[in-house]
Amino acid sequence: MAVESTQVAQVRTFNRFYTKVIGVLQSGLAGTPHTLTEARVLYELAHADHGSTDHGSTDHGSADHGSAVDVAGLRRLLGLDAGYLSRILGRFESAGLVTREPSATDARRQLVRLTGDGRSAFAALDAAQVAAVERLLAPLADTEGRRMLAAMDTIRQTLGDSPGRPGFVLRPPEPGDLGWVVARHGALYAAEYGWDARFEGMVAQIVADFAAAGDQRRQAAWIAEVDGEPAGCVFCVAENDTTAKLRLLLVEPSARGAGVGARLVEECLRFAGRAGYRRITLWTNDVLASARRIYERAGFRLDGEEPHHSFGRDLVGQNWSREL
Known part of the structure; x- marks a missing residue:
């Protein structure tokens, strides 16, 4: 992207604000005697005990000492100047928090490990940070907290972190979610399939009918939430007294591949069975290949298809169903 001076200023303003919030500018982090960099060094040394870091060491220590960590590997992991890291480790050694020794297999390598006092110091630091x-x-409302944590995740991932597949929860719609369903259907289907505003209008009508019915015994909807933000949805409504209809399955691109769509369909089927329906149907279009695979795996069978021109495109509509 072309970077403008105002964008640079915005990032720097955020950095100044957040470093003040987390106390980086104070002499000690979270009221402890350790700086942020020292805290990170202690963190890596402490977590080497659990095998969660890889610094090239195979020495797992004794009952009184943690696993040994290769100093050069630690420096590369943290991106620290060799002299700066050496001074930090020197202070830790003087305080009895670490021991340093040459590697038994390569005298050119230096290993460092936490002592018992070092593990205690890290435990106190970790508790203070928590x-x-x-x-x-604590002062934030639930929705504010979820938004902030999701924004933090977005920053982390955008700047190169690569977490595993996202975890998610399913919940009933909250105020504002029905509007999100309409907006995201309109935006995603326009971006991915070129469908025009008539599709968003159809979704809006389906959602409006759902809200107006207010029948919690015979209809339901679910929002899939990832990191505090909506990431998918599905609706179950009545087609007639014995048949339910699955509608408006959607999964955000960022949440695809994590089983969100399959879980939403599963929840819809479970509800339909509990509500007393004997059969469930759905209508889709052949271009929606990913959704079709989810339906097939959930036991739906194609009943028929027919070409039509809708939403500004030539499409093939499909009717699917299964017994409950």
């Missing part, structure tokens, strides 16, 4: 984050989050 308490500080709790104080930060």
